[in-house]
């Protein structure tokens with residue numbers, strides 16, 4: 001008997017799950033509520049290709065091998081040596097070329113292991129002193145988007161710190177054209193494999209028959225599966241996309257060790273995402289507990305003024321946003337990724353996304369969990385219906401704009 005696997009959600013997780021299922025020969029239908037695919041990976045159209053946030057992959061994990069084997073991350077952009085030389089660290093209000101020496105010493109300790117049960121600030125302060133512990137936590141806000149990264153599990157933060165700033169060659173990768181290019185390739189690959197993609201199609205109730213992979217954002221998944229654990233701790237930050245007419249004094253990449261901000265040029269590795277002669281940047285500033293968005297945006301503006309001198313007269317594009325609980329799971333002391341909501345919900349229902357029980361950081365968790373969900377869904381014996389789920393509730397799927405597009409595990 002042929003069963004159809006239903007994938008709910010057409011972001012990074014949903015597309016990964018759909019491809020992985022279809023590659024085994026399964027019949028797959030994907031429902032995406034929005035009129036376009038991509039979820040939080042979407043970017044604005046040319047000439048200014050600005051992301052909702054996500055724009056890089058790290059190449060040091062199974063998620064990347066999975067993408068690379070399918071040619072989904074080909075065409076990488078690299079910063080020129082001149083651009084790379086404009087890297088910096090904000091310390092005590094000034095931008096310097098190198099991190100403070102004590103932080104540099106910590107960066108080299110790649111073999112050190114940190115405890116799961118202790119908070120990062122307490123653990124790192126004991127080794128390198130309070131100031132360095134604060135600098136390290138603020139440096140790693142680049143991937144936590146959290147104003148108090150020091151309160152998270154020491155093991156969780158230390159692993160991120162080593163991945164981002166450790167002594168190994170940097171694993172960060174930029175695909176030319178940005179994440180939208182990767183997502184477009186994924187959609188094309190899914191269609192090529194016969195996945196039926198229904199956009200403008202919100203699913204409010206799980207279908208009654210066949211395996212289902214819920215690959216929505218955490219809030220939707222939590223509603224669909226009635227599971228509050230999917231609302232795991234995540235980041236909260238102010239974002240600023242800004243394009244300016246290029247100036248040699250502009251900084252290309254700055255870690256803010258004072259306040260946890262981050263500044264990065266998108267165009268230093270990919271000139272195609274802004275008009276000629278212009279540079280496009282994204283800056284982020286984590287929002288503190290009890291701080292207003294406007295206050296965080298004011299701090300972000302001050303940070304931008306420091307890095308792009310005289311930017312007001314040169315600005316050609318500007319966009320601000322706030323991202324709350326949208327940047328992937330953060331583990332508190334005593335927690336690891338294994339403590340998050342399980343992928344296998346029983347009864348042929350699986351969940352994929354960036355707050356579930358899978359390794360990695362941010363979108364990697366989505367990819368890794370989707371590969372596992374697909375593996376489990378396709379390993380299921382074909383059944384017409386699940387006894388404890390109601391009979392098919394296809395009527396619960398609201399069709400909007402209609403269709404406009406047509407086994408492996410963490411080891412890749």
Ligand SMILES: Cc1cc2nc3c(=O)[nH]c(=O)nc-3n(C[C@H](O)[C@H](O)[C@H](O)COP(=O)(O)OP(=O)(O)OC[C@H]3O[C@@H](n4cnc5c(N)ncnc54)[C@H](O)[C@@H]3O)c2cc1C
Pocket residue numbers: 008009010011012013014031032033034037038039040041052053054055056057145201202203204215216217218220239323326327328352353354361362363364366
């Ligand atoms: C500021 C910021 C920067 C980031 N930077 C990076 C980065 O550089 N690298 C990285 O790896 N990650 C990064 N991330 C994280 C990354 O964006 C996410 O982890 C990833 O996009 C999540 O993909 P997803 O498919 O799990 O969820 P989503 O992208 O949220 O996709 C879920 C999809 O499901 C759809 N949906 C929801 N409910 C329903 C429903 N009921 N029926 C049908 N469809 C539904 C939604 O419309 C959406 O398209 C960043 C995040 C932020 C906020």
